[in-house]
Amino acid sequence: MVQSIFNATKLVNIYAYLGDVLLSRETFDQIPRKDTYTWNSMLSSYVRNGYYREAVNCVNEMLLASNVQPDFYTFPPVLKACRTIHDGTRLHCWVVKMGFQWDVFVAASLVHMYCRFGSFDIALKLFKDMPTRDMGCWNAVISGFCQNGNANETLSVVDDMRLEGVDMDAVTISSILPICAQKDDILHGMLIHLYVIKHGLEFDVFVSNAFIFMYAKFGKLECAQRIFDQMVVRDLVSWNSIIAVYEQNDCPHDALMFFYEMLGNKFQPDVLTLVSLASTIAQTRDSLSGKSIHGFSIRRCWIMEDTIIGNAVVDMYAKIGALDPARKVFEELSCKDVISWNTMITGYAQNGLADAAIEVYRMMKDCEDFTPNQGTWVSILPAYAHIGALIDGMRIHGQVLKVGIDTDVFLGTCLVDLYGKCGRLGDAMFMFYEVPRVSPVPWNVIISCHGLHGHGENCMQLFRDMLDEGVMPDHVTFLSLLSACSHSGLVDQGKWCFDVMQHNYGMKPTLKHYGCMVDLFGRAGQLDVAYNFIERMPMRPDASVWGALLGACRTHGNVELGKKVSDRLFEVDSENVGYYVLMSNLYAKFGRWERVDEVRSLARDRGLRKTPGWSSIDLHSRIEVFYTGNRTHSQHEEIYKELAILNAKMKSLGYTPDYNFVLQDVEDDEKENILTSHSERLAIMYGILNTPPRTPIRIYKNLRVCGDCHNVTKFISKIMEREIIVRDSNRFHHFKDGICSCGDYW
DNA sequence: TTAGGGTTAG
Structure with missing residues (x-):
């Protein structure tokens, strides 16, 4: 049995301190005649432990009780609760009514609360009208601005404070350091550090923690670590920050x-x-x-x-x-909040599952609670770019323009990528000149887009422009350049880039850069150079490096080297079905069917299945997908009929089917049928049948376009008078008047 | 330790 109100109230406080609000309340309820001290203790018990709604209910109870009067201890903690649950105007009225408005603790709480509500006018008026101000009042307004992310207003209040001859204390410092981090203002951050040392504030835990965070944001790991090492006392925030x-x-x-x-x-x-x-x-x-x-x-x-x-x-x-x-x-x-949705969409998009990303985006739009934001668009645009869904992507562009954030560097870069990947290089360039270009990222994207279209010389020019504008290239810049050179047959320029990245910029090439170099030599037919290049690599080549050479062996028909390369390749990766397909294609090209069977059964024994080839076309906002040999589409009869008519016209113009691209050992008639049913032709013919004459046709193929289809598409572009843009897993092929922009080099 | 103003995140 507790002896007195005073002792019983002490227990309320002790339980609050130990974090047990329920026990604190139980003790409070057992006290028969509660005085102001008892009520105040219960209120701070709630607030200390994060029970804000309960604190507000409790103060209402107290204000309505006739036998007790609030004092200047009562309001500050409850105002703290009010700012979190965004409900404080009523309490402010009580404060005024009871005459506590100008108590410095109460006034500071009110100012801070209104800052957090975003009602800066009210907060500043209260602040200016205060008869006396102490450090706490200055800090209330400064931290109130900081926590609302109003960097410029914060700094102007700090200036006012210093003009009045008031020095910053540890609270001021720990409030404004995150602003320096946010503004990437290293200079002010370091000046404050000097101030802290001069004023002996460097051992304050909050100050140290804020410095650790700030230096981490600046990427200055050693400084952050030094501060952490010098701390005498560390709390959980210190450990969280260093992690x-x-x-x-x-x-x-x-x-x-x-x-x-x-x-x-x-x-x-x-x-x-x-x-x-x-x-x-x-x-x-x-x-x-x-x-x-x-x-x-x-x-x-x-x-x-x-x-x-x-x-x-x-x-x-x-x-x-x-x-x-x-x-x-x-x-x-x-x-769920907007970030939950954005995270899920990005997750799918970055794993190449564009369809799933789009499905989640549609679900999000169906939920009326969420409005897509910049983060949403940055996550969904790459998915649209990936599958070539130009119309859907443009719809997003429209929304972005409406909100007026089209010059946001992240969004702008995504839009450059979208237009580039959807075959609209002109629009991509237009967007590129709209976004800020101080980071290498937009440059990398536009270079890579030109590379995909086989415009290697343009890429080299963009690289020169980038250097002229004082932008530092990074690893990705050189990857984009090397890949562009490789697709355009610019062997010397590729070698130059590889040299420049190492000697002028001190970058160590990664496996990906080596892979691009092998690809560069391989595509140009310099198979021995490529092989020797791999042998001289300072690191162990991975499957992508050997795979690039195997692809070149396939293109240039070198079975002997292909065999040697595939042996090395299967040592490092025996699970990738694509490499088995490449090798069997190489054997098939030379009619070595027994070898073809051998490679195929090897893949089968390992439980690997060939990725089926498909092509898609985005028509009237609907994506139609055609698999090779598809006979289930509602228009399939018409498509095959038109393709047969087209075949006859092509032959009269000199077309002969190239059976090297038929991977089955069957009669020639059947080989011709197989070629005719390749998915890219079905998609192109579907496009021709369903769009007005002379409109361009854009299709996407999930694997690389076969050589015969490439040749046929040239004929189709001439006979049907259509511009045809085919994006495959590798690059763009732009057909017009019987010619492909890649000059048949790919 | 019955009171205000402080640091870290997807």
Whole structure:
């Protein structure tokens, strides 16, 4: 039995301090004659533990009770609750009525609350009208602006404060450092660091934590680490920050090391630790750890309560490539926000599953609760670009223009990519000149678009323009350039780029760069050069490098080298069906059917199935897909009939079918039928039948276009007087008047 | 430790 109100109230406070609000309330309820001190304690118990709604209800109860009067301790904590639940005007009236408006603690709480509501006029008026201001009042308005992301207003208040001769304290510093990080203002950040040292504030935990975060944003890992090392006392935020430093700067193993060290120091991870950890695991692609993180957040019930951790887990699974678990977590999120949808769409798009990305985007649009934003468009546009859905992509462009954010560098770059990949180079160039071009990314995209169209010389010119504008190329720039040179037969320029990246920019080529070089030599028929190049590589060639050479052996018909290369290739990758197909194609070209069977049965024994070839066409906002030999389409009879008529016309103009591209050992008549039913021809004929004369036809083929279809498309473009743009898995083929823009080099 | 203003995330 507790002896006095005073002691009973002490217990309310102790339970609050220990985080047990229920026990705190139980004790409070048992006190028969509660005084102001008792009520104030209960209120702060709620607020301290995040029970904001309850705090507001409790203060209403108190204000209506006749036997007790609030004092200047009553309002500050409740106003803190009000700003979080966005409901404080009524309480402000009470404050005024009771005459506590100009108590410095109360006034500071009011100012901060109105800043957080975004009602800056009210906040500033209150601030200016205060009869006395202390440090807390200045900080209330400064942090209020900061937390609403109003960087410029914040800095102007800081200037006013210093003009009045008031020095910044630790609270001011830790409020404004995130603004320096947000504005990428290294100079001010470092000046503040000097100020902190001069004023002896460097041992404040909040200040140190804010510096760790700021230096991490600037990419200055050593500075962040030095501050962390010098800290005398570290809290959970310090550990979370140092983990995030390494996670955000692509050093997942260091991030994990600090996580284990944190556990060793007896700190329990919180939601924020888990969010960083999920991103870390996504980088290491360790699916087992991914499952542990997911399990941990389920056991703590965080995934149910916190959308951010849910989104982080969806993102983690998607980055690991585990789309089914990602989708399951996404479906089960109790509260989805726009970012949840964007994460799921990006997950599918980045794993090449454009159809699934589009399906999720449609579901999102059907939900009236969510309005697509910049993030949504940045995630869906690459999916449309991937499948060549120009009309859908243009619809997004329309929405972007309506909102007026078409010069956003991320969106602009996605639009450049869309137009480039959909065969509209002119529109891509137009968009490119609309976006800011200080980062190499838009340059890389436009160079890669020109490369896909076989315009190698344009790519070299763009590269020169980029350097003239003072933009630093990165690894991707050189990949785009090398690939462009390779598709355009610019062997010397390709060699020059490879040399420049190493000697002028000090970049070490990656496997991908080596792969491009092999492709460059291989396509140009310099098979021995390519082979010797691989032999001299300073790292172990992977399947893509050998695969590039095997493709060249197929194009240039070198069976002996092809055999040698495929042996090396299957040593490093025996699971990729594409390489078996390439090898069997090579044997088929020379009629070595026994070898063809051998390679095919090898692939079969390993449980590999050939990817079926298909082509698609985007007509009247509907994507029609044709598989090779398709006879189920509603117009298939008409399509085949027209193709037969076309065949006869082509032959009169000198066309002879190239049976090298038939991979079955059958009679010539049958070989001709097989060629006629290739998916790209079905899609082109469908386009011709369903669009007005002379309109261009754009189709997409999931594999590489076969040589015979390439030849036939030239004839079709002449006979039918159509411009035909075919995008395959490799590049663009632009046919007009019987000629292909690639000059038959691809 | 009955009160205001501070740091970290998808």
